[in-house]
Amino acid sequence: xxxxxxxxxxxxxxxxxxxxxxxxxxxxxxxxxxxxxxxxxxxxxxxxxxxxxxxxxxxxxxxx
Amino acid sequence: xxxxxxxxxxxxxxxxxxxxxxxxxxxxxxxxxxxxxxxxxxxxxxxxxxxxxxxxxxxxxxxxxxxxxxxxxxxxxxxxxxxxxxxxxxxxxxxxxxxxxxxxxxxxxxxxxxxxxxxxxxxxxxxxxxxxxxxxxxxxxxxxxxxxxxxxxxxxxxxxxxxxxxxxxxxxxxxxxxxxxxxxxxxxxxxxxxxxxxxxxxxxxxxxxxxxxxxxxxxxxxxxxxxxxxx
Ligand SMILES: [Zn+2]
Numbered sequence: 001x002x003x004x005x006x007x008x009x010x011x012x013x014x015x016x017x018x019x020x021x022x023x024x025x026x027x028x029x030x031x032x033x034x035x036x037x038x039x040x041x042x043x044x045x046x047x048x049x050x051x052x053x054x055x056x057x058x059x060x061x062x063x064x
Numbered sequence: 065x066x067x068x069x070x071x072x073x074x075x076x077x078x079x080x081x082x083x084x085x086x087x088x089x090x091x092x093x094x095x096x097x098x099x100x101x102x103x104x105x106x107x108x109x110x111x112x113x114x115x116x117x118x119x120x121x122x123x124x125x126x127x128x129x130x131x132x133x134x135x136x137x138x139x140x141x142x143x144x145x146x147x148x149x150x151x152x153x154x155x156x157x158x159x160x161x162x163x164x165x166x167x168x169x170x171x172x173x174x175x176x177x178x179x180x181x182x183x184x185x186x187x188x189x190x191x192x193x194x195x196x197x198x199x200x201x202x203x204x205x206x207x208x209x210x211x212x213x214x215x216x217x218x219x220x221x222x223x224x225x226x227x228x229x230x231x232x233x234x235x236x237x238x239x240x241x242x243x244x245x246x247x248x249x250x251x252x253x254x255x256x257x258x259x260x261x262x263x264x265x266x267x268x269x270x271x272x273x274x275x276x277x278x279x280x281x282x283x284x285x286x287x288x289x290x291x292x293x294x295x
Contacts, residue, residue, distance in 0.1 A: 009066060012066075012138075015070070015134070016138075019131050019134045019135060020131075022127055022130070022131045023128065023131045023132075025127070026124045026127040026128050026131070027124075027128065028192065045111045046111070047111060047112065050111050050112035050117065050120075051112050051116065051117065051120040051123070051124075052120050052121075052123070052124040053112070053117050053120065053180075054092075054093060054096045054117050054118065054120065054121040054124070055085075055088070055120060055121045055122075055123070055124020055125050055128070056124065057096055057177065057178070057179060057180060057262075057266075058088045058092040058093075058096065058121065058125070058177070058262075058265065058266050058269055059124065059125065059128055059177075059266070059269070059270065060168060060171070060172055060175075060176075060177035060266050060270065061177075061192075061195065062175065062178070062183060062188060062191040062192050062194075062195050063178060063180065063183050063188070064180060064181070064183050064185045064188065
């Protein structure tokens, strides 16, 4: 894909990072992403896990 | 072109995620509800209510669809010239079938989705790692098999011999890998009808998502190609 434009596509790095961040938030996060915002409460409340809970089960990701 | 394909992948993935999310809301969510009722209550804790979790289902599948759609667009851009299909419609459908198999269906054969209450919370970390390793190995196996098939084709190996050899090698490697990995959670006394219905709805949600993604991406490419051709 680099050959197509003749120079490295540096803008790809943040795009790929964003893709994996989105997948992590939707499928796997258990408080780590909100910890900077909520501190210790992030793990206990586990908002993203709870909000995406049914989706995680129905997309086939291991769960409780 | 990389940016163009990325944009098409995001658009097709967003559409596919929305459609699969609404499908899961109507045909998968009831089985999640049955499983939760067996557990005798709602979610783990009370921070998110059930109606919000049901909305979260659609958001989760849409976010998943958009993300894998972006990956789809990048992989399509990287591999387009190497694919044997005669048009972008064919290439798009093949790529979506390959990613469906590698990212979901093959891992699902080893570690089928569990409804709430059928999994074992004590080893969730180990199971998550095992699942991710399985996804990585399966998606790699699919693309290695695809590449080996292409090399053999370019060397002039006949189609039947090529597909038989690559197919047999693929099955042997994956069978060995599946045997080496820890077994899936034993659902114990979990009611079989709920488990079956839930797993079928999981399979249907993923199949619908990848079929829609492949078709929408293919249509976007063909529409753009048609426009270019008519100038
Ligand atoms: Zn759960």
